[in-house]
Amino acid sequence: MTKTDFGLHSQLLSRDTAERVLAAALQRGGDFAEIFAEDRRSCAATYDDSKIEELTSGRSRGAGIRVISGDATGFAHTADLSESGLLTAAITAADATRGTSSGTKVAALSPQNIANPSTPLILPETVEKARKVEMLARVDAAARSVDNHISQVACRYGDNRRTFVVANSRGIYGGDDQVKSSFSVTCVAVGDGGMQTGRESIGHTVGFEIFERYDVEELARQAARRAVTKLKARPAPSGTMPVVIGKGGGGVLFHEACGHGLEADHIAKNASVFTGRIGELVASPLVTLIDDGTMPDEWGCYAIDDEGNPARHNVLIQDGVLVDYMWDHLRAEQQGRDSSGNGRRQSYQHLPMVRMTNTYIANGDANPNDIIADTPEGVYVAQLGGGQVNPATGDFVFGMTEAYIIRNGELAEPLREGNLIGNGPEVLQNIDALGNDFAMGSPGTCGKDGQGVPVGDGTPTLRVTALTVGGTAN
Amino acid sequence: MSASVSTEELLEIGDRIIGWAGDDEEVEIVVAHEHETEVRAYDGEVEYFASATSRGAGIRVIKLAGGERRQGFAYAGSLDENILAETLDDARDNAKFATSDEHLGLIAPDDVTYPSLDLFKDSLAEVSPEEKIELALRLERSVCEGDQRIIGVESADYADSISASAIVSTSGIRVAECDTSCHLAAFSIANADDDTQTGFGFSVGREPSELDVDIAAQDAIHRATRLLGAKKPHSQRMAVLLDPWVSAQLLGVVGGTLSGDAVIRGRSLFADRLGEQIATELITLIDDPTNPEAFTAGEADGEGLATRQNVLVESGYLKSFTHNSYTARRCATSSTASAVRGFSSTPGTACLALSLLPGSLSQEELCQKVGEGVLVQSLFGLHSGVNPVSGDFSCGAEGLVIRDGATAEPLKEFTIASTIQKLLLNIADVGNDLTWLPMRAAGMSLLIEDVTISGD
Numbered sequence: 001m002t003k004t005d006f007g008l009h010s011q012l013l014s015r016d017t018a019e020r021v022l023a024a025a026l027q028r029g030g031d032f033a034e035i036f037a038e039d040r041r042s043c044a045a046t047y048d049d050s051k052i053e054e055l056t057s058g059r060s061r062g063a064g065i066r067v068i069s070g071d072a073t074g075f076a077h078t079a080d081l082s083e084s085g086l087l088t089a090a091i092t093a094a095d096a097t098r099g100t101s102s103g104t105k106v107a108a109l110s111p112q113n114i115a116n117p118s119t120p121l122i123l124p125e126t127v128e129k130a131r132k133v134e135m136l137a138r139v140d141a142a143a144r145s146v147d148n149h150i151s152q153v154a155c156r157y158g159d160n161r162r163t164f165v166v167a168n169s170r171g172i173y174g175g176d177d178q179v180k181s182s183f184s185v186t187c188v189a190v191g192d193g194g195m196q197t198g199r200e201s202i203g204h205t206v207g208f209e210i211f212e213r214y215d216v217e218e219l220a221r222q223a224a225r226r227a228v229t230k231l232k233a234r235p236a237p238s239g240t241m242p243v244v245i246g247k248g249g250g251g252v253l254f255h256e257a258c259g260h261g262l263e264a265d266h267i268a269k270n271a272s273v274f275t276g277r278i279g280e281l282v283a284s285p286l287v288t289l290i291d292d293g294t295m296p297d298e299w300g301c302y303a304i305d306d307e308g309n310p311a312r313h314n315v316l317i318q319d320g321v322l323v324d325y326m327w328d329h330l331r332a333e334q335q336g337r338d339s340s341g342n343g344r345r346q347s348y349q350h351l352p353m354v355r356m357t358n359t360y361i362a363n364g365d366a367n368p369n370d371i372i373a374d375t376p377e378g379v380y381v382a383q384l385g386g387g388q389v390n391p392a393t394g395d396f397v398f399g400m401t402e403a404y405i406i407r408n409g410e411l412a413e414p415l416r417e418g419n420l421i422g423n424g425p426e427v428l429q430n431i432d433a434l435g436n437d438f439a440m441g442s443p444g445t446c447g448k449d450g451q452g453v454p455v456g457d458g459t460p461t462l463r464v465t466a467l468t469v470g471g472t473a474n
Numbered sequence: 475m476s477a478s479v480s481t482e483e484l485l486e487i488g489d490r491i492i493g494w495a496g497d498d499e500e501v502e503i504v505v506a507h508e509h510e511t512e513v514r515a516y517d518g519e520v521e522y523f524a525s526a527t528s529r530g531a532g533i534r535v536i537k538l539a540g541g542e543r544r545q546g547f548a549y550a551g552s553l554d555e556n557i558l559a560e561t562l563d564d565a566r567d568n569a570k571f572a573t574s575d576e577h578l579g580l581i582a583p584d585d586v587t588y589p590s591l592d593l594f595k596d597s598l599a600e601v602s603p604e605e606k607i608e609l610a611l612r613l614e615r616s617v618c619e620g621d622q623r624i625i626g627v628e629s630a631d632y633a634d635s636i637s638a639s640a641i642v643s644t645s646g647i648r649v650a651e652c653d654t655s656c657h658l659a660a661f662s663i664a665n666a667d668d669d670t671q672t673g674f675g676f677s678v679g680r681e682p683s684e685l686d687v688d689i690a691a692q693d694a695i696h697r698a699t700r701l702l703g704a705k706k707p708h709s710q711r712m713a714v715l716l717d718p719w720v721s722a723q724l725l726g727v728v729g730g731t732l733s734g735d736a737v738i739r740g741r742s743l744f745a746d747r748l749g750e751q752i753a754t755e756l757i758t759l760i761d762d763p764t765n766p767e768a769f770t771a772g773e774a775d776g777e778g779l780a781t782r783q784n785v786l787v788e789s790g791y792l793k794s795f796t797h798n799s800y801t802a803r804r805c806a807t808s809s810t811a812s813a814v815r816g817f818s819s820t821p822g823t824a825c826l827a828l829s830l831l832p833g834s835l836s837q838e839e840l841c842q843k844v845g846e847g848v849l850v851q852s853l854f855g856l857h858s859g860v861n862p863v864s865g866d867f868s869c870g871a872e873g874l875v876i877r878d879g880a881t882a883e884p885l886k887e888f889t890i891a892s893t894i895q896k897l898l899l900n901i902a903d904v905g906n907d908l909t910w911l912p913m914r915a916a917g918m919s920l921l922i923e924d925v926t927i928s929g930d
Contacts, residue, residue: 060551238928399858418868419859470889
């Protein structure tokens with residue numbers, strides 16, 4: 001565990017400056033003011049079409065300031081981190097609320113030291129660019145060695161470092177230093193039936209040591225095998241049937257089926273099917289759903305959220321019973337309770353809102369092989385793509401990127417890609433088997449209201465008794 | 475924070491950076507400046523008012539050495555001269571690690587004249603915050619009060635932007651443009667007999683006087699209330715009639731498969747089909763960013779070439795892919811001025827303002843024509859259920875039954891599935907209701923036969 005480095009942070013936003021800017025933001029009224037100053041640097045290398053196409057580096061730096069007056073929020077951002085730049089943004093944000101409330105004093109800022117759950121061992125900025133790109137050529141060769149049907153290999157290396165300081169009129173003055181590294185590979189296979197794709201991706205809140213933990217060439221071979229397998233795929237069935245979802249990436253199911261519906265902003269606006277259902281049995285008793293921003297090294301972990309509240313391990317559903325929603329500052333304050341550490345934003349240019357972190361289903365006790373063997377007919381989804389939900393109706397879809405028919409309790413032919421559709425509250429009740437093979441899935445970017453943030457998800461193997469498979473076969 | 479910036483200032487920044495280019499390199503800079511405001515109304519009050527100015531620049535360098543050409547790129551969210559100097563150095567350094575490629579190179583202006591599209595309305599800068607707030611509040615009120623089955627409005631937003639950008643390069647590109655845009659959007663929640671449905675409505679323009687609160691509110695109400703009581707359909711194959719909003723999304727997917735980027739990388743399912751029939755003869759697909767009706771209209775593409783009209787599919791036959799300078803060189807053809815990018819990326823290729831040549835029937839007449847089928851009002855999960863490489867197409871959908879030539883009861887929680895190849899060949903008619911939408915495509919009612927509906 002590393003202690004937050006306040007040397008780094010005070011360069012972004014010193015305590016004295018923060019106090020003066022917050023005072024200015026509340027000078028003409030308002031109940032709450034906040035400064036979020038961020039520095040972000042990224043590097044990406046793409047390899048495609050048998051060559052290193054490009055190495056890209058980027059940086060951005062700036063601050064977002066919000067002022068809350070009653071229920072109204074004013075927000076402005078600036079790339080100018082000088083005190084005069086911040087003061088200008090503070091006045092703009094304050095003006096935008098048109099605050100009429102009497103005004104609030106700024107509490108003395110007290111630095112907090114909360115350790116990030118991850119400790120990057122090799123900062124990517126210290127790794128030579130040559131090492132980052134050298135690896136990509138090996139990946140290409142590994143993928144093509146799998147099968148001569150592989151016609152194209154694309155892979156991408158990415159790292160980014162996001163350092164921020166957040167200070168608010170309640171006295172919070174904290175920061176975080178988030179280092180992330182990722183790698184993905186997509187292969188195209190060509191056969192008689194056209195082209196198919198296979199993909200693998202990894203991403204963790206760690207440094208370059210991620211490549212000591214994973215063998216990228218093996219990931220490439222897996223992606224290639226997925227693509228080649230799908231050359232023999234038949235159209236997926238259409239209709240409602242039992243669906244077994246493999247460990248890991250199946251977490252997307254819960255992210256969509258209920259995760260978004262448990263975000264307090266949807267709840268506050270009566271725009272979630274889970275509104276008013278705390279204490280009720282909303283899922284099969286097998287289901288315990290947790291959102292945990294403290295999971296070390298996972299894609300969605302952090303020390304503090306983008307409002308300065310510590311990341312937490314939040315149990316949302318316990319043995320099928322809805323225990324709590326996820327909260328940010330604004331929604332928690334309206335309910336007179338504490339934030340659950342789920343206030344996140346894409347960058348300093350965005351307002352924070354309630355977001356998931358790492359969302360997962362705790363282990364059950366079934367043997368995953370038994371779950372399949374116990375399913376006479378159905379579909380097994382080995383790898384999921386993304387998904388989408390309408391929280392107000394609960395209807396959601398998620399994509400299957402690798403799936404098989406289950407016949408007589410055994411995996412049979414591979415299936416072509418497609419979406420599955422279901423209704424969150426119904427699907428949660430219809431989980432009738434939960435495996436003991438929990439794993440986290442691939443890194444994801446969760447989109448909400450135009451903002452993307454990194455999230456993780458995970459699940460053991462599980463079975464839903466009825467989901468609608470969106471294929472074309474009868 | 476100045477609301478607008480002169481394009482001349484951006485060009486001067488570009489000139490300065492290009493002036494630093496050495497003899498052994500080509501340099502291109504994209505400079506962007508944007509001022510945005512966004513107001514959200516909720517429960518009769520302002521939920522938030524955000525106001526922001528962002529700026530940034532991306533620098534592309536092609537290093538030339540002994541017949542080799544290597545490309546590097548870097549960007550910064552700043553127009554500070556010292557930072558841009560470092561960014562240029564980063565791009566130069568990044569170029570060292572790329573594979574040499576003879577087809578790399580910046581493009582020089584060609585003989586197409588830049589269109590003059592009048593996309594900038596001075597008046598937007600004069601609109602007061604109070605007027606913007608009032609538009610959002612009126613929108614929310616109109617949705618809430620328009621129908622007693624509306625139980626809430628999840629969001630009612632007014633948003634606008636004033637943006638300017640410039641591209642300057644050592645190959646003779648020096649172009650700037652600016653535009654204004656604004657929109658209203660509402661997401662409504664309707665409830666009746668314990669059933670909840672949602673809908674959205676919007677209005678888009680280049681200045682607030684072009685916005686229509688009533689149309690946005692009525693659409694948001696209508697789209698939610700007409701789904702109340704929706705049931706899951708039985709699985710079957712039948713004709714679907716796509717609403718303009720949905721067909722525009724489908725055109726976007728099709729446009730992606732025709733991108734030169736996908737072609738040269740062996741990821742376009744139409745790569746070998748140039749000159750062949752890929753769609754019914756009813757289909758003429760045109761990408762025309764010079765049409766000022768398109769919200770994504772523009773005078774220059776992402777490499778600074780004059781935009782132009784490109785016919786991609788003519789009477790069902792594949793005529794052209796979209797190309798930028800690099801993909802064009804790879805395919806031994808010319809750029810179609812279809813480079814797209816923000817300041818934080820190198821140019822890709824894509825359709826900029828895609829539309830079909832409209833047909834002659836209205837949506838109602840198309841319902842009569844088909845007799846039995848499903849009107850699809852919205853699709854979701856396009857990113858997870860459509861594979862533009864294999865052509866597999868499967869999306870969540872909601873809509874209405876078409877029975878006896880008219881729309882009937884609502885449907886929900888089903889998928890429609892086919893392949894992109896089949897969908898294009900099965901288009902049975904194109905509506906006359908062409909509407910430009912806030913995406914890179916126009917929509918029109920589209921009748922497609924033999925699509926699989928998956929439900930119960």
